[in-house]
Amino acid sequence: MLVGSIEAGGTKFVCAIGDEDYRIQDFTQFPTTTPEETIQMAIDYFKKFDIKALSIASFGPIELRKNSSKYGYITSTPKPNWHDTDFLGEMKKSFNIPIFWTTDVNGSAYGEYVMSTLANEKINSLTYYTIGTGVGAGAISDGKFIGDLGHPEMGHTFLRRHPDDLAFKGICPYHEDCLEGLVAGPTFDARLGKKGKDVPLSDHTWDIMAYYVAQAAIQATLILRPDKIVFGGGVVSESFLVKVRQQFKELLNDYVEVPNLEKYIQMPVVKNNGSATLGNFALAIEELQK
Amino acid sequence: MLVGSIEAGGTKFVCAIGDEDYRIQDFTQFPTTTPEETIQMAIDYFKKFDIKALSIASFGPIELRKNSSKYGYITSTPKPNWHDTDFLGEMKKSFNIPIFWTTDVNGSAYGEYVMSTLANEKINSLTYYTIGTGVGAGAISDGKFIGDLGHPEMGHTFLRRHPDDLAFKGICPYHEDCLEGLVAGPTFDARLGKKGKDVPLSDHTWDIMAYYVAQAAIQATLILRPDKIVFGGGVVSESFLVKVRQQFKELLNDYVEVPNLEKYIQMPVVKNNGSATLGNFALAIEELQK
Numbered sequence: 001m002l003v004g005s006i007e008a009g010g011t012k013f014v015c016a017i018g019d020e021d022y023r024i025q026d027f028t029q030f031p032t033t034t035p036e037e038t039i040q041m042a043i044d045y046f047k048k049f050d051i052k053a054l055s056i057a058s059f060g061p062i063e064l065r066k067n068s069s070k071y072g073y074i075t076s077t078p079k080p081n082w083h084d085t086d087f088l089g090e091m092k093k094s095f096n097i098p099i100f101w102t103t104d105v106n107g108s109a110y111g112e113y114v115m116s117t118l119a120n121e122k123i124n125s126l127t128y129y130t131i132g133t134g135v136g137a138g139a140i141s142d143g144k145f146i147g148d149l150g151h152p153e154m155g156h157t158f159l160r161r162h163p164d165d166l167a168f169k170g171i172c173p174y175h176e177d178c179l180e181g182l183v184a185g186p187t188f189d190a191r192l193g194k195k196g197k198d199v200p201l202s203d204h205t206w207d208i209m210a211y212y213v214a215q216a217a218i219q220a221t222l223i224l225r226p227d228k229i230v231f232g233g234g235v236v237s238e239s240f241l242v243k244v245r246q247q248f249k250e251l252l253n254d255y256v257e258v259p260n261l262e263k264y265i266q267m268p269v270v271k272n273n274g275s276a277t278l279g280n281f282a283l284a285i286e287e288l289q290k
Numbered sequence: 291m292l293v294g295s296i297e298a299g300g301t302k303f304v305c306a307i308g309d310e311d312y313r314i315q316d317f318t319q320f321p322t323t324t325p326e327e328t329i330q331m332a333i334d335y336f337k338k339f340d341i342k343a344l345s346i347a348s349f350g351p352i353e354l355r356k357n358s359s360k361y362g363y364i365t366s367t368p369k370p371n372w373h374d375t376d377f378l379g380e381m382k383k384s385f386n387i388p389i390f391w392t393t394d395v396n397g398s399a400y401g402e403y404v405m406s407t408l409a410n411e412k413i414n415s416l417t418y419y420t421i422g423t424g425v426g427a428g429a430i431s432d433g434k435f436i437g438d439l440g441h442p443e444m445g446h447t448f449l450r451r452h453p454d455d456l457a458f459k460g461i462c463p464y465h466e467d468c469l470e471g472l473v474a475g476p477t478f479d480a481r482l483g484k485k486g487k488d489v490p491l492s493d494h495t496w497d498i499m500a501y502y503v504a505q506a507a508i509q510a511t512l513i514l515r516p517d518k519i520v521f522g523g524g525v526v527s528e529s530f531l532v533k534v535r536q537q538f539k540e541l542l543n544d545y546v547e548v549p550n551l552e553k554y555i556q557m558p559v560v561k562n563n564g565s566a567t568l569g570n571f572a573l574a575i576e577e578l579q580k
Contacts, residue, residue, distance in 0.1 A: 123438075124438045125438040125439075137513075139513070141431055141434075141436050141437075141438070142434060142438070144431075144432060146431050146436075146513075146514060146515065147431075147514070147515035148413075148414045148415040148431070148432070148515055148516065148517050149415075149511075149515040149516065149517060149546075149547070149548065149549075150515050150546060150547065151515065152512060152513055152514070152515055153512045153515075153545065153546050154509075154512045154513040155512075156508075156512055156545055157505075157508060157509045157512050157513065158449060158450035158505050158508065158509075158541070159448060159449075159450060160448035160449060160450065160451065160467065161450065161451070174543045174544075174545045175541070175543060175545070177450065215447075215448050218446075218447060218448065219444075219447045219509055219513060220513070221439075222442060222443040222444050222445075222446055222447050223427075223429070223436075223442055223444040223447065223509060223510070223513050223514065224436060224437070224442070224513065224514075225436065225437035225438055225439040225440050225441065225442055225443075226438065226439065227438050227439060251448070251465070253464045253465060254464075255443065255446055255464045255465070256439075256440060256443050257439070257440065258439065259439075
């Protein structure tokens with residue numbers, strides 16, 4: 001039995017075919033150009049296989065309230081041509097199968113959740129942050145996605161400023177110094193005039209970043225009480241997370257009990273950015289079983 | 291059919307008997323002294339009625355992980371004599387009926403949720419903050435309590451400081467200037483040397499408080515995406531919430547869609563501090579139906 005996965009990013013689409021054990025059977029990727037062209041490429045790809053269900057994890061913002069007339073749309077995205085695109089509707093015209101629809105970060109969160117449970121970690125809930133060009137997040141509680149009014153946007157909460165960073169204004173066009181405005185990849189350019197990959201971990205900027213990311217982990221901890229918090233995205237490395245865990249411990253000050261921090265705050269378990277594809281396979285299979 | 295409710299506060303116990311329509315049939319309250327004395331008073335009270343189920347909404351911290359050997363305990367509370375008290379176990383010795391166990395704030399959150407649905411508000415999720423001596427919170431997503439590792443403690447997240455409040459250190463013994471450390475009732479004493487009730491709403495301190503409480507509402511909004519946020523507790527008044535809504539609007543800057551703010555950010559719907567009792571009735575009835 002085969003199912004399909006689309007990880008629809010603003011830069012590229014990753015399409016994959018999986019079996020009931022979540023193993024990848026086929027795989028392709030292509031750049032995100034116009035909706036007409038790119039969605040058609042996805043349709044042509046999946047037409048080659050006998051898939052029984054499909055899951056789409058899309059860049060956004062997207063509409064995921066089922067009672068909305070825009071359910072299945074990419075809505076107010078700044079990406080040229082993609083504003084108000086009925087992505088799910090186009091796929092449904094070509095495939096008369098169950099199709100699950102969620103955000104890219106929710107897809108990744110679900111993949112990490114499924115992989116953790118497959119690895120016999122006893123978890124029911126997980127929070128996933130991706131820190132790259134922006135900061136996105138997804139949350140699973142009791143095996144289900146959180147968010148009735150829409151998907152979480154926890155990359156935009158406000159934080160206590162680091163005393164050595166007060167002069168930095170932040171780069172979020174909506175909120176200036178929210179989490180995204182303080183730790184997204186482009187903040188390196190804004191603070192130091194160079195790319196994050198060119199800034200050694202010994203640079204104090206990384207401590208400041210860790211102070212903010214730790215506060216995000218504290219928000220997730222105290223508000224969602226998840227079993228695990230995963231940080232992915234281009235800004236995150238294991239050595240950066242070492243700093244995050246230290247700051248987290250200091251800031252939380254043992255106020256609530258959390259698991260061993262090496263297990264609690266982690267990089268993605270699924271390798272090669274495959275979390276969303278794995279999550280999609282699982283979500284497609286669940287959609288089929290509904 | 292009758293069910294029982296205990297709202298166990300650090301100062302007093304409120305016990306009530308309700309019917310299947312959540313109407314109060316009987317009611318009593320008594321001061322919280324020692325566990326032996328106070329729990330026995332609750333037992334004696336409920337023995338007078340033929341209750342089929344009971345729900346306890348307790349001060350804490352409490353253990354609510356069912357797989358813990360301390361499930362049903364009040365755990366590390368600073369309240370004299372109550373440390374490590376097997377509250378649920380004592381009740382179970384006297385009543386061989388289904389007993390639901392949760393936090394005081396979860397009880398209130400659930401009461402507000404039930405009352406809102408009874409009033410035909412179409413909500414699936416709700417976040418409840420109480421701002422009094424401390425700041426507590428409970429959250430319901432898709433009709434269920436959030437929190438696998440324990441109950442939410444979202445009163446202790448960090449915030450962007452108000453520019454006119456930088457000299458104030460905050461009063462939280464764990465985190466200094468977390469939400470509770472900045473807006474709990476005793477911060478009035480710490481900032482101004484007088485009680486909040488003696489500080490007129492025209493005092494700038496209330497604007498500063500609103501700035502922080504609005505950030506809490508933004509955290510709830512962006513992380514939980516609830517249908518409604520309720521603020522209760524002694525510090526909160528409708529005129530204070532007017533300020534909170536203004537700050538919320540400015541800080542969120544229309545980043546995500548939320549309902550009309552008068553409906554979205556509200557005082558408790560249940561009057562006379564009755565949210566927890568109503569929530570308990572509903573939880574007891576659900577426990578019976580399991």
